[in-house]
Amino acid sequence: MQSEDLLQAAASLGMTLTPAEREAMPALVGRLMAGLSALAPLPRPDAPIRSWSRPARGEDPLNAFAALTGIEGAATGPLVGLRIALKDTIALAGVPMGNGTSLLDGFTPSEDAPVVTHLLAAGARIVGKTNCECLCASGASFTGVNGPVLNPWDPTRSAGGSSSGSAVAVATGQADLAVGGDQGGSIRVPAALCGIVGLKPTFGRIPYLGVATVDPSLDHIGPMARTARLAARMLSVMAGHDPRDPRGSPDLPAADWEAACDLPAAGLRVALVREGMAPGRATSEVAAAVRAALDRLAGIGAEVRQIQVPLHARGIDIWMPVILYGTLAGLWTDGVGAGLTRDEMATMGQHLSGWQARGSELSDVLRVLLLAAEVARRKHGFTPYFQGHAEGRALRAAYDAALEEVDVLAMPTVAGLAGRLPDPEASLQARFDAAVETTGNTAPFNLTGHPAITVPCGLADGLPVGLMFVARHGDEAALFRAAAAVEAVTQMPAPPSWG
Amino acid sequence: MLHYQGLAETADHLACGDLRAVVLTEALLDRIARLDPQLRAFVTVTADRALDMARRADEALANGMRLGPMHGVPIAVKDLFDIAGVANTAGMPIRSRAIATQTATVIRRLEAAGAVLLGTLRLSEGVFGEYLPPGSTPRNPWDAGLWPGASSGGSAVAVAAGLCFGSIASDTGGSIRMPSSVTGLTGLKPGWGRVSRHGVFELAASLDHVGPIARSARDAALLMDVISGDDPQDPTSLALPATRALRDLGLPLRGLRFGFDPAWLEQVDPEVAACHAGLCADLAAEGAERVELRLPDWRGLAAAWYRICAAQAALAHRDSFARHRDDYGQALAGLIEQGARLSALDLQAALQRRLDFTSRLIRALAGVDALVLPVFPFRAPRLSDVAAMDEATILDLHRFTCPVSLAGLPAITFPTGFDSAGAPVGMQLIGLPQTEEVLLRLAHRYQCGTSHHEIHPAAWP
Numbered sequence: 001m002q003s004e005d006l007l008q009a010a011a012s013l014g015m016t017l018t019p020a021e022r023e024a025m026p027a028l029v030g031r032l033m034a035g036l037s038a039l040a041p042l043p044r045p046d047a048p049i050r051s052w053s054r055p056a057r058g059e060d061p062l063n064a065f066a067a068l069t070g071i072e073g074a075a076t077g078p079l080v081g082l083r084i085a086l087k088d089t090i091a092l093a094g095v096p097m098g099n100g101t102s103l104l105d106g107f108t109p110s111e112d113a114p115v116v117t118h119l120l121a122a123g124a125r126i127v128g129k130t131n132c133e134c135l136c137a138s139g140a141s142f143t144g145v146n147g148p149v150l151n152p153w154d155p156t157r158s159a160g161g162s163s164s165g166s167a168v169a170v171a172t173g174q175a176d177l178a179v180g181g182d183q184g185g186s187i188r189v190p191a192a193l194c195g196i197v198g199l200k201p202t203f204g205r206i207p208y209l210g211v212a213t214v215d216p217s218l219d220h221i222g223p224m225a226r227t228a229r230l231a232a233r234m235l236s237v238m239a240g241h242d243p244r245d246p247r248g249s250p251d252l253p254a255a256d257w258e259a260a261c262d263l264p265a266a267g268l269r270v271a272l273v274r275e276g277m278a279p280g281r282a283t284s285e286v287a288a289a290v291r292a293a294l295d296r297l298a299g300i301g302a303e304v305r306q307i308q309v310p311l312h313a314r315g316i317d318i319w320m321p322v323i324l325y326g327t328l329a330g331l332w333t334d335g336v337g338a339g340l341t342r343d344e345m346a347t348m349g350q351h352l353s354g355w356q357a358r359g360s361e362l363s364d365v366l367r368v369l370l371l372a373a374e375v376a377r378r379k380h381g382f383t384p385y386f387q388g389h390a391e392g393r394a395l396r397a398a399y400d401a402a403l404e405e406v407d408v409l410a411m412p413t414v415a416g417l418a419g420r421l422p423d424p425e426a427s428l429q430a431r432f433d434a435a436v437e438t439t440g441n442t443a444p445f446n447l448t449g450h451p452a453i454t455v456p457c458g459l460a461d462g463l464p465v466g467l468m469f470v471a472r473h474g475d476e477a478a479l480f481r482a483a484a485a486v487e488a489v490t491q492m493p494a495p496p497s498w499g
Numbered sequence: 500m501l502h503y504q505g506l507a508e509t510a511d512h513l514a515c516g517d518l519r520a521v522v523l524t525e526a527l528l529d530r531i532a533r534l535d536p537q538l539r540a541f542v543t544v545t546a547d548r549a550l551d552m553a554r555r556a557d558e559a560l561a562n563g564m565r566l567g568p569m570h571g572v573p574i575a576v577k578d579l580f581d582i583a584g585v586a587n588t589a590g591m592p593i594r595s596r597a598i599a600t601q602t603a604t605v606i607r608r609l610e611a612a613g614a615v616l617l618g619t620l621r622l623s624e625g626v627f628g629e630y631l632p633p634g635s636t637p638r639n640p641w642d643a644g645l646w647p648g649a650s651s652g653g654s655a656v657a658v659a660a661g662l663c664f665g666s667i668a669s670d671t672g673g674s675i676r677m678p679s680s681v682t683g684l685t686g687l688k689p690g691w692g693r694v695s696r697h698g699v700f701e702l703a704a705s706l707d708h709v710g711p712i713a714r715s716a717r718d719a720a721l722l723m724d725v726i727s728g729d730d731p732q733d734p735t736s737l738a739l740p741a742t743r744a745l746r747d748l749g750l751p752l753r754g755l756r757f758g759f760d761p762a763w764l765e766q767v768d769p770e771v772a773a774c775h776a777g778l779c780a781d782l783a784a785e786g787a788e789r790v791e792l793r794l795p796d797w798r799g800l801a802a803a804w805y806r807i808c809a810a811q812a813a814l815a816h817r818d819s820f821a822r823h824r825d826d827y828g829q830a831l832a833g834l835i836e837q838g839a840r841l842s843a844l845d846l847q848a849a850l851q852r853r854l855d856f857t858s859r860l861i862r863a864l865a866g867v868d869a870l871v872l873p874v875f876p877f878r879a880p881r882l883s884d885v886a887a888m889d890e891a892t893i894l895d896l897h898r899f900t901c902p903v904s905l906a907g908l909p910a911i912t913f914p915t916g917f918d919s920a921g922a923p924v925g926m927q928l929i930g931l932p933q934t935e936e937v938l939l940r941l942a943h944r945y946q947c948g949t950s951h952h953e954i955h956p957a958a959w960p
Contacts, residue, residue, distance in 0.1 A: 054747060057933035063740075105746045147728075147740025357514070357560075360567045360613075423731050 034420035035309030042346055047110040049092035052128075052180050060391035062150040064168040066098050068128040077123030078233055084119055085175035087163045088129040088222070089136060091210040097348070099335075100134040100144035100162070102361050109352045113210025115179065115221065117174070121236040127175050130165025134259055134363035135335075136181060136214055138162055139189050139438035140392060142421050143363035150421070150496035152194060153463050157418040160438060163224070167194040168225050172496055173206050177234050178224040183214040184323055185413075185442025187222050188454040191439075192466020195492060197454040197483060198224045199232045200442075202447030202473050204249045207236075207242035210345065213337040215326020216247060216387070217321075228455060228483035233258035234392070235476065252474055256346025260477035265485035265490045266301030268478075269406040270294065270469075274492045275312040281440050283416045283459035290412050293457035293467050302482075307409070311398040315444025318391045321376070321384035322447055327366075328373035331355055363433040364428055367479070396448035399470065403450075407478045413466035415455040441468060451476045455483035456492045464492070502661035503955050506572060507745070509664055516560055520553035520571030524615050527573050527915055531662050536545035538922035539637045540657035542578040542588055542837045544618040545884075549573065552615045559613075561832045564568060566613030568745075569725060576898065577654045577668040578619035580606050581698035585586050586666050589700035590622040590650070592631055592820070593826045604699025604730045604840040605667060605709055605949040612725045617663050621653030625812070626702035631829035636882070639682060640956035644923055646880045648678025650702075655682040658957045665713040665722050669699065672704045673900030675872070676912040679712055680874035680925025683914040683943060685952060686712040690932045691907030694723075695730030703811035704735075706804070706904050716913060717940035720744035720919070722894065723935060737933075744936045748943045755941065757782050757928070758790035758799055758867040759848050763797055765768060774924045775873055778945070790867050797902055799852065801894040804901035806849040808837030819924040857906040861931060864908075868937050869928040872899045874912050879922035903929050911938040914951040923951070 006025060010017055017025060040224050059068075066088045073079065088098050091109035098104050112120075120126065134143040141149035141164035149164035151157040152171045161169050163180030167190030170178045180187035182200040191198025199222045208219045223234035235257050241250045272294060298304045311318075330337055334349035360369065376384055402409055402476045413435065422431045445452045450470050457467035467486060471478040500510075501523065512518040514568030528546050535541050556571035576582075579589045581599035588594045610616065621637050623630045628649050637652040639645040640660040647656050651668035655678030658666050668675050670688040687710045694709040701707060711722035720742075723864040728741030759779065764772055782787050813820075813835045820827060820835050826836070864870055876898050880888075888896070903910045910929045918924050930938045946952050 054936075057931065102743075102746070145741065241549075356564045357563050359564060425728070425731055 021324055026332060034043045034345055042261045042350065044347065045110045047094040047108050050335060052095045055480040060174070062155060062168050062172065063147055064130055064149060064165040064174060065128045066131045066165070066291065067095055067273070069126055071126040073120035073122065073123045073125055075123065077121065079177070079237060080123030080195060081118065082124050082176040083127045084124045085115065085128050085130045085169040085178040086126060086179070087132050087164055087166050087180050087345040088177055089132060089181050089212040089293055090116065092126065095129060097129065098145065099136070100132045100146070102145045104348065104351050104383060107348055109210070110340070110400050111210065114207050114242055116210070117324040118237050124177070128169070130163070130169055130178065133162035134366050135327070136162040136183060136186060136212070136377040137366040137369055138363065140419065140421070140434045141190070143435065146420050151418045155416065156275055156420055158193065158421050158434065159462070160193035160414070160418065161435070162186040164190050166224050167191050169199070170194070170226060171195050172291040176225065177230060177491060179221055180224050181211060182219040182220045182222060182446065183441040183444050184319065187224060188413050188442045188452060188466070188468060191224050191466065192468070194454070195464030195495060196204050196226050197453065198455045198456050199221065199231050199238065200445065200451065200477070201235065201237065201476055201480065202252060204247045204268070204452040205252055205451070205476070206238045207240070207245045208247050209242060209245050211272055212331055212335055212348065215322060216337050218322060219247060220446065228453070228480050228487055229258055229261045232261055232480045237429050238493055240487060255477045257480050261484035263481040265303065265481070265488070267299060268297070268408070268482055268485060270297065270302055270304045270408055270482065271307035271402060271406040272304065273312055273402070273409050274306055274308045275310065276441050278313065281415050282412045285410045286414070286416060288467050289458045289460050289465035290410070290467050293486055293490060294410060297485055300485065300489060302485060307406070309398050309400055310400050311395050312444060316440050318388055319443040319447045320393055321388035324373040324376065324391070325382060327387040327443045328370055331370070341363055365432055368428070368432050392402060395444055396450070399448055399450055400472065403472045408469040408471050408482045409471055410467060411441050412443060412470040415440055417460055417463040417465070445470055449473060450478055453483050455481040455486045457486055457490055458492070500661070500687050500960065502527060503714070505715055506664040506713055507721050507799070510569055510572050513556065515895065520524050520556035520615060521550065521655040522616070523571065524549050524553035524573050527617060529664065529727050534660065537638060538640065538656055538660055538662070539573070540660070540662055540895060540929050541636055542619045542621050542653070542876065543586060545585060545616055549615050549617050552610065554803045556613055556700065556848050557758045563856065566704045567723060569609065570613035571615055572613070573617050573663055574609065574665050574667070575617045575620050575657055575663040575905060576606065576666060577651050579622060579700035580608050580667070581806050582616070582619070585619065586879070587700060589623045589626060590631065593823050599698070601698055604695040604732055605726045608726055609667070613645070618653055620657050620666055623650040623797070624653065624669060624818070624828045625831040625839050626650045626674065626700065626784070627831045627834055629828050631828045640959045641682065641922060643662065644883070645681060646882050646885045650674040650746045651678045651712065655668060655686070658682075658684055658712050658714060658750050659956060661955065665711055667722065667726060670708045670710060670904065671702045672808060672897055672904050675710050675712055675763065676874050676900050676925070676927060679912045680881040681923060683923030683951065683954065684712055685716050685911065685913040686710065686951050687723060687935065687939070688716055688903070688910045689723065689727065690909040691936060692735055693739070693909065693933070694727050695733040695736045697730055697733040703808040703815070703816045705811065706808055708904070709724055716911070716939050716946055717745070717748060719911070720748055720939045720943070721940065727935070739933065742935050744939045747936060748940055750783070750940060751786065752941065753946050754787045755787040755937070756790050756867045757787050757869045757871055757941070758792040759871045760794040763794055763872065766876065767873060770878055771873045771924060773873060774926060778915050778926045779871055781945055781948065782941065785948065787941070792863055792867065792870065794863050795856050797898060800902040800905060801897040803849040803852040804897065804905050805894065806841055806846060810836050811838070812931065813838030818874050839927065851935040853905045853942060856902065859904050860902075864931055869941055872929060874899060874926045874927055875924045878920065879919045879924070886893045899927065903927070909938055911942050913942045913946065916951055
C-alpha cells in the first residue's frame with residue numbers, strides 16, 4: 001500500500017510513527033488488508049419487481065411523496081382497505097430509497113423491512129415512500145433533496161420534520177396511515193404541525209429493522225393517522241419483539257390499544273408539566289390552545305393538575321450530545337450502525353460510503369450538526385455521549401417519579417405554530433434555528449424511551465396545535481385513552497384543499 | 500479523445516481523482532487558443548478564473564472533498580449572463596466593455612457545483628438574429644458553409660468542436676434548439692420559469708428560457724439538475740426545487756406515450772420527415788406508445804411570436820436604443836422599431852392568439868408525455884441561404900420552434916441522423932409543463948440505442 005496513504009491515515013488518528021513502525025507497518029497493515037480482499041462480496045439478491053413511479057406534475061402539489069406505489073396486502077386483516085405511506089427511511093423492496101439525500105441515488109432495497117411485511121400481512125395497501133429530511137436531521141420540512149414539503153394548512157409553511165411527507169400524506173388523505181421515524185420528535189412534530197395523530201411508542205416496542213438508523217439508542221418508528229383509534233390499530237400490527245433487533249425487549253407485552261381508545265375520560269389523571277409550557281417551550285397561542293383543551297378534558301371528568309419536572313427544562317440539552325455523536329457515528333459506519341448488520345442495510349451502506357467526499361450534497365443544517373459533533377469529539381472524545389446517557393437516566397427517573405401520581409403527563413408537542421419555510425438564501429443561522437426549534441418538548445422522550453403521542457387539540461391562527469401526552473414505559477394504552485378523550489372534545493376541521 | 504468525452508463521464512473521472520482538473524482545463528484552454536480563431540465560438544476566455552477554479556477543485560479533492568456534481572468540469576456560457584468582473588456583451592458591440600458587477604444565479608449555481616468556467620460564447624446581437632461585427636459568425640464545425648444557428652451559435656459550436664463539455668445558453672424562439680440541431684447536439688429549452696433568469700440579458704421577458712446544450716441527454720440532465728429550481732432573486736422562476744433528471748434517467752419507457760399531428764408534418768422536406776418517422780419508430784420499439792394528435796393550427800404563430808418578441812425587446816432596449824440607436828445592428832434595430840410601432844390592438848391580438856394556442860395545445864397534449872416535432876421544416880440552412888432569406892422564409896424557419904416558446908412548454912432537441920449533404924438533423928420532443936425529466940429520459944433512452952450523438956465532426960479531431 002502507498003506509504004503516503006498510510007501516513008495520512010496515521011495522522012488522522014493522531015499517530016506519529018516511529019522509524020521502526022514506519023518500517024514494519026506497511027507489511028503488517030497489508031497482511032490484514034489482504035484478508036479483506038478475500039471476503040465474499042456483499043450478497044446482492046435481486047430486488048423483487050414492484051411497480052413504482054415518481055409523482056407526475058400536479059399529482060402531489062405539497063411534495064409529500066418521493067415515490068408512488070400500489071402494493072396490495074393480504075385479502076383479510078385489520079388493515080384491509082387502508083392505504084399506508086412509508087417514510088423513505090424504511091426498506092420497501094424493489095422501490096428506490098432516498099432518506100432525503102442524493103447520496104442514496106441508485107439504492108433499491110432487496111428486502112422489505114419486517115414492519116412492512118407485518119403491515120402487508122394485515123391487509124394494508126402501500127401507496128408510496130414519503131419525502132423526509134436529509135438523513136432525518138431536521139424538525140422543519142426544507143432540507144430534503146427532493147425539495148421542501150409543504151404544510152397542507154398553509155403551503156408557505158413547514159410541515160415539520162423529519163417525517164414530513166408522512167404527516168402531509170395523512171393530513172391530506174393521500175394515505176390513511178403512515179409510518180414515521182422519531183429520534184428527537186420526527187413523528188410527533190410533523191404530526192402536530194399537520195394536525196394529525198402521531199405516536200412515538202415505548203423504546204423497543206416496534207422492531208427497528210430494515211430502517212435507516214440515526215443512533216440505536218434513540219431510534220423509534222411509529223404510526224401516524226388521522227385518529228387515535230387508527231393509530232392504535234396500526235400499532236397492534238407493528239408492535240412485537242423481534243430478536244434480531246438489539247433495541248427490542250421481550251418484556252413489553254402488547255395491550256388492546258384500540259379498546260383503550262374507548263376507556264372513559266372520567267378518572268384519567270393528567271399532569272400538565274409546567275416546564276413544558278415555559279417561554280421557549282410554548283408560545284402564548286399554543287399554551288392557550290393546550291390549556292383550553294385540558295379544560296375541556298376536565299369538563300368530561302379527567303383530573304387535570306399541574307406538576308413541575310425541573311429537569312424537563314434541560315431535557316433537550318441532555319439529549320443533544322446523544323443525537324450529535326450518534327449522527328456522526330452513524331455516518332462513520334456508513335449509515336448502518338455498528339453491530340447492526342442486516343444485508344440490505346449493508347447495501348445501503350455501500351452507497352453512503354465515501355460520504356465525506358460529498359459533503360456538499362448534505363443539507364446545510366446537517367453540516368452544522370456534523371461539524372459540531374466532530375469538533376466536540378476532537379475536544380472531549382466520546383465522553384459527552386456517555387454524559388448525555390448518564391444524565392438521561394436521571395431524566396427518566398424524574399419523569400417516572402412524576403408519572404407515579406398520574407396516568408399521563410401533558411405539554412404542547414411543539415412550542416409554536418408551523419413556521420414559514422426559510423428562503424434558500426436566508427442566513428445559515430435562520431435556517432438552522434428553523435430546523436431545530438421545534439424539538440424542545442419532544443426530544444427528551446427519545447432518550448428516556450417513554451411513549452409519547454401527539455393529538456390535535458385545536459387551531460390557532462388557522463394552524464393546528466398538537467397536545468402531547470407521555471406515559472410510563474409500556475403504557476401506550478393510557479396515551480390512546482387520553483388522545484381519544486381529546487378528540488371527543490375537539491372539533492378539528494379538515495385542512496384546506498391545495499390540489 | 501478527452502475533449503469529446505461525455506460531461507457526466509468526465510465529472511466521474513474528476514471526482515475520483517483519475518483526472519486532474521488543472522490538467523484538463525489547461526488542455527482545453529490550449530485547444531481553444533489553437534482552434535477558436537477559426538471557430539469564433541468564444542467572446543471572452545476567462546483563463547485565470549478557470550485555472551483558479553480548477554486548482555480549487557484539485558486541492559479539495561486532495562483533501563478528500565468533491566466540490567459538487569460538476570467538480571472540475573470545464574464548461575462555457577453564452578455571453579449574456581452577468582459574471583462579476585467580466586463583460587456581458589449580449590452580442591452587442593456597444594456592450595463590449597459592459598463589465599458586470601453581480602453574478603447571475605445560474606452562474607453561481609454552476610460554480611457552487613464545482614464547474615470550471617472557460618469563458619463566454621458568441622451570440623447574435625441582443626440575442627436576436629445577426630452576428631456582429633460581420634464576419635464573426637461562429638463556424639459550424641460540420642461544414643463551414645452551414646449556418647451555426649442563432650442566437651446561441653457560439654454555445655453550440657464550442658460544444659460540438661470539443662472546446663468545452665457543455666454550455667448554458669438561452670432560447671426565445673429557437674435559440675437553443677436551432678443551433679443544437681445544425682451542430683448535432685442535445686439542447687434543452689426548459690419550460691418557462693424552470694430556470695432562473697436573474698442576471699440574464701433580456702430579449703423578451705415572457706419568451707426567454709435558459710437551458711443547457713450538451714453532447715448527450717445524460718450531460719444535459721446533469722447540467723439541468725444544477726441550474727434549475729426556485730430562485731427568490733427571479734420571482735418569475737417557478738417555486739419548485741431543482742430537477743432530479745440524472746437520478747431517474749435510465750428508467751424504462753413502458754407506459755410512456757408520444758404523439759404527433761400529421762397535419763403539422765405537411766410541407767416538410769422529405770429527408771426531415773424521414774428522420775421524424777425514424778424517431779417515432781425507434782421510440783415505439785423502446786416500448787413507448789404512439790398516438791395520433793390533433794393540434795391547433797400552426798399558421799400565423801411565428802408571426803404572433805415575432806410581434807410579442809418585438810414589443811418586449813423594444814421595452815428591454817427602451818433606454819439603450821434611444822441613446823445608441825446608430826450603433827445597433829440592422830436586424831435588432833428593425834425588431835425594436837417594429838416593436839415600438841406596434842399598435843396596442845395588434846399586440847393584443849398576438850397575445851390573444853398566444854393564449855388561445857397555448858390553451859388548445861395543452862389540452863391536445865393531455866394524453867401524451869411528448870409531442871414529436873422536427874426542429875426545422877427543411878434541411879439545415881447554409882449561410883448563403885440564411886443571408887438571402889425573405890421574411891416569409893425566416894418565419895417558416897421558426898415554424899416548429901416559435902410556437903413552443905409561445906406556449907412556454909419544455910422542449911428537448913437531439914440528433915437523429917444526417918441529411919444527404921452530411922448536415923446533422925435534429926428532432927424535438929415537447930412536453931407539458933414540468934416534464935423536463937421525462938423528456939430527458941426519452942432522449943437518453945433513444946441515445947442508448949443509437950449513436951448519432953456520438954459522432955464528432957471529423958475536421959476538428
